[in-house]
Amino acid sequence: MPDPSDQILSSLDAALKRSAADATELVYVGTRDATTRFAENGIHQNMLSSDGRVIVRLMKDGRVAVSSTNDLSVSGLDRAIADALEIASFLAPDAAFPGFVKSDTAPVVNAFDPAMDSCPPERRAQAVSHIVDQAKPAGVQASGLFRLTTSRVAIANSAGTRQYHQDTVAELSVSASDDPTFGQGWSTGVSHKIDQLDPKELGRIAIDKAVRSRNPQTLPAGEYTVILEPAAVGQLLLFLGFLAFSGKSFAEGRGIFSGKIGELVTGANITVHDDPFLAEFTGMPFDYEGVPKRKMALIENGVARGVAHDSRSAKLAGVESTGHALPADNPRGAYPKNLVMAPGDATLDDMIASTSMGLLITHFWYINYLNPMKAQVSGSTRDGTFLIENGAITKPVRNLRATPTILEAFAKADQIGKDRVVYPQYSAAMYVPAMKIAGMTFVEDTE
Amino acid sequence: MTDIKAIEEAGSYVAAQAGKAGATYADFRAVAITAEAVRLSDGKPDLINRKVTFGYGIRALADGAWGFAATPDLTKASVSDSLREAVQIARSSAQLAPRPAQLAPLSPVHGDYKTPLKTDPFSLALKEKVQYLQHLDELLKATQGINSTGTFLDFRREEKWFYSSAGSVVTQNIVHSGGGFTAAAKRSRREVGERSYPTSGGQYASGGYEIITALGMESACPEIAQQALALLDAPSLTERRTNLILAGDLVSLQLHESVGHPLELDRVFGSERNFSGTSFATPEKLGNLKYASSIVTIKSDPTAPGGLGSFGFDDEGVLAHAATLIDKGLLVNYLSSRETAARVNKDSTGAMRAESWTDLPLVRMTNINLTPGSGTLEQLIADTEDGVLISTPDKWSIDDRRENFQLGGEIAWEIKGGKRGQIFKNAVYSGSTVDFWNSCDRICGPEEYRIWGTPSCGKGQPGQNMRTGQGASPARFRNVKVGQPA
Structure with a gap:
């Protein structure tokens, strides 16, 4: 499988070369969002969404303009660049803008979990079941969110900066409640690695607190x-x-x-x-x-x-x-x-x-x-x-x-x-x- | 350019193949959004941005549970994969569904809705918009002492294509226009008087550029600038109990926070418990709770002309229609989807809405409209012996059951003997939803009525920003706690 950084940065490089601006910056932001929400001790919303967009910022004759698109085809990127050029054409020069600079390549940080990027919905459901299985015998309702996000960011500017970063984030948030007695509890965990979240423990914390907070004064x-x-x-x-x-x-x-x-x-x-x-x-x-x-x-x-x-x-x-x-x-x-x-x-x-x-x-x-x-x-x-x-x-x-x-x-x-x-x-x-x-x-x- | 033929083929494919893919119901919603923001700070461009996004989401009901998959990739292979993925996700949901989803009945609909407008805002050159805002900056700074301004225009076009396996086919083209300004007199970091117009964050409505020209921004500049100057040396509103008159824009916020949100039926059933909370207005209160005084009638009305929450069909394909939520003070209905409405044995009020193609539809506000009473704001002031008038919301917080709130405005006036007096800054008030609405004893008339637009109402996880409207006239509330301790 090709390294996504090569593919994305090559696409940005090519678009930079086609830009008629004096200086151009292209920022790619891609996300894959797999979210399972639960309430009333069951899953009620469950989704997978993917998108990628490019934010164009360019300078022409000292004028600075911005546009963005999620049409990442050659024509789509060119249209976004054309949009920004049109905006720039009637603006006054922006003396407060310092211009684009070449930055050193940032150190790679390891925050990407391949297991999360391909995690099936059944695994998210299993994590939720670990929480619901504790909530029911405790007489409380469990609600929450189990969200797995993959983000990719690539930056290329005409001064020569090239950066790429990808990470995964797993977020598990649990609420437990007993409405008749106003008992409420909550816990949350977040990690770059899915295996480092402990649904049972997060469920235990929220449920224990809900039970202890019944009948508040x-x-x-x-x-x-x-x-x-x-x-x-x-x-x-x-x-x-x-x-x-x-x-x-x-x-x-x-x-x-x-x-x-x-x-x-x-x-x-x-x-x-x-x-x-x-x-x-x-x-x-x-x-x-x-x-x-x-x-x-x-x-x-x-x-x-x-x-x-x-x-x-x-x-x-x-x-x-x-x-x-x-x-x-x-x-x-x-x-x-x-x-x-x-x-x-x-x-x-x-x-x-x-x-x-x-x-x-x-x-x-x-x-x-x-x-x-x-x-x-x-x-x-x-x-x-x-x-x-x-x-x-x-x-x-x-x-x-x-x-x-x-x-x-x-x-x-x-x-x-x-x-x-x-x-x-x-x-x-x-x-x-x-x-x-x-x-x-x-x-x-x-x- | 949006490939309409490919969208139609994809929508038809999903509607036809949903059953074979294992779904008992599925819908396909493609959305193309074009947005333009023109923001100036002190007459200079702060952000001028054009944004386009396109994609589609497929919602599938399988084994009694929901799945949703969204992508911008409109190739046939991707559409097929996304349908399969939505069904797979639905089946995984079914392992742990609270109950099999039942939907309120809906006959197939075919329709095409377009926001009525006179001037397409995207047909006007950006240059003209920038020049208009620079003109506002000059008008504001013509008042000596005004040394900081912000001016903006925002436009958004949302094209939608909806297909369902039940046979519905709907297209919509919804256009929103918004604008506003702030004027500030600054002496030091802590000594600032600031006012906004038409309200904080500007006024938004559905319609074209005619919305902007009707806002009266140029003519309002001198008075708003003077108020900003007056706030520089104004005292803070100190704590007291008194009669409170809310300007229309604060009635709008009050409707939004303490009527609209608590009456979202998904929220009532706990869908948002982990994030934005629940509601005190639980189902056993339906038809029983005296939510407000008998002069208060509130409707959800997405058919209201010009409302920011106006549309032709919701994102389940339900035809837009008015629904009374509070009738002469009594709670009689909720904002609902097909699934949540079925749980209270009602039809959907057509309030299922998603911010964009990436998002699952949720129960959201449409236009939440308070039926006007009679008289002008000035007549209401004249009728008030002692009280406070607060305008232009700039502070809001409400608890997770939507009961206790603390809201506030940029400016307040003391009312004494039926006349406006001292100006105050830091004007807050607080209360409890049902007590507060039951203290409403007068609502101004149609001449003061306006649907205020809220362009960024947050809900859901991942977070969605919905655009809602609240129709409101100024109103008076008795014996309210206002101000903060001196």
Whole structure:
């Protein structure tokens, strides 16, 4: 079987040669998505979808334009190039665009599992059965997702950059619920290798939590010490990233870190990197402009250290690209997609044992901005919220709406977990620990 | 170019061969999407993009369970393979199906639907669109203090070909147009006053370029710019309980989040539990729950002219039709598919929709329209002794059962003695769905009514962004918690 990288890059090379632009960049993004969803203790949605598209960005007389197509024939690519040339023809020259550069070939990272790329639907169904078989005797309903994705990205530009990367990602997410008693539980796992996911264990965790969270009590609104499980930390970190780590908003003076690099922005025990070479979950080793990635500090011991740039925001900020460009048809600019928070030395049990009164939170739902100027968000707890009294979990509680200001919340982290897990959301991956925060505001019971 | 003959052959093949392949039912849906985005920042192009995508998906029901396979490869071999694959996936689903799928009855349909439009937006030169947005930028910056603008236009054409083994053949050509702007007065990173028009994220509708010209963007520039300046020094809305008037665009968001989503019947049955959640509006409440006050009637209506959720047929081939969801406050129906409707012994409301060819259809909102009452917004304000008016949604979060919500708008006005007073920023309000809708005591009339478009409603895994509409007039709600602690 021919190496797909040769075939894709040859096709892009040929199209580059046919382009009448002064400079051209072609980005191929191919996906194979095999997803099984289950609910009511059975499979209800089950699909396989494949697609490949090419994003054209070109420069003609200093004018820059973008188009994209999933018609990968010669005529299809030529039409997309012609579309971009037509758009460029009436634009003013774009002085802010730095042009395309030749980048070194990025190191190959091994994140591809051939077994996943050809996994039959029967195997996904078998994994689901391991979960449902535990849920039924426990008297709960299992729901979830088992998704296997193969991604291929190839980049070629007229400056000579050539990059190729392929990876596979298996994601298994499990919810367990007992509606009459409001019991809810949840767990998730993600890996580049299908064999590294353990459906039985993920099912066990979610079902156990659903059983333990039956008949939750109502708590009054107010401020509580909270212990966030890793997914909840990851959700806050992701939203902080949208506001703080984007090079575009930073360079335009709108970012949370604008004017704050080198300053203490949160607790001294908080360190966050973007690291695509993390052993637990490697990312793409280059960005969508073909710039090789490297590990970079975003927050170090509470001090703002940097933001993620693509070539455009880097030029505006007067720095080099950090290798975080997203596809050129995205208007939001660069963003880090492999966020890693440094661990502490506490176990989850340590955190619970040292808490006289507080809440254990599995994760949040529908976090959204409340006051983006302050990095304040609103979201409700979900899938298992528990009251801790005198160092022990005493009872489940109904979901509450939290309105944390993220940097302030992290500044009050007096314990950080030593164990971390990979938590995926919105095409980013966070490798995060649990965290105990001395005070988070909850505005109301949600039910 | 789309090869229509090849699409027709593929659709006919799937419809004819589904049985031999082992399916008791199958449908074929090919989709070609052309999209154009023109986004300017401070009058300079930020993103100008043309995108085309084509492909098809085959949905098969075999052994009582569903399978779906999608690809852009329209060769005969690929079509045949995809049908076989969809059936194989369905059979693997059947190993663990919650129950054999039963479908509400549907007679075969033959139809062709085209969005009514005057000016095809793709027939206009991109240059004209860029110049129009640059003109808006100039108009906004004519107000001293406005130092940042964003202007945009978006157009989308979706051509669809649907064939089913039950004998349906449907073609559709749906065109959407959208546009809007933001104006900001910035003194520092934290001192910003920003306003959007016609609403945050712009207004979208089905139709041609005439949608854009009817938005009144040029004439709105001076007032919106002044409001942005006023927000620079405006105080935040502090916590209180009061009468709340929502502008039409916030009523639209409220309908979307607390009526549309909880009444998606797949969600009610738990299909989305692992992602976007469930619904408090469980089936035993159908016909029993006083969801809202008696002045509230809400319909799903994909036939409404100009709605962003308007179409001729849903993605199961169900003819678009209006269906009352809440009748004078009482919950009487759900948004449904053929399968979910059968579980409540009803016909499908024709709400099965997919974002693109790669996606499985899900139960989605169409146009969720609140029947207007009477009077203008100004008359409603004059009728309000004490309260707050909030406009232009910019904050939203609602729990996974769609009960407790916290929403907010860019701008609020205090209402005292029937008149607008102090302007506030950071205007949020919160409540619980049923209590909130039951507190609705007045809805403005047809003269204030508009179907607001939501161009990116997320649901499903893999995530799909659907385009929905919400018909709304401004409305008043009594004794609502607004603001945040001082």
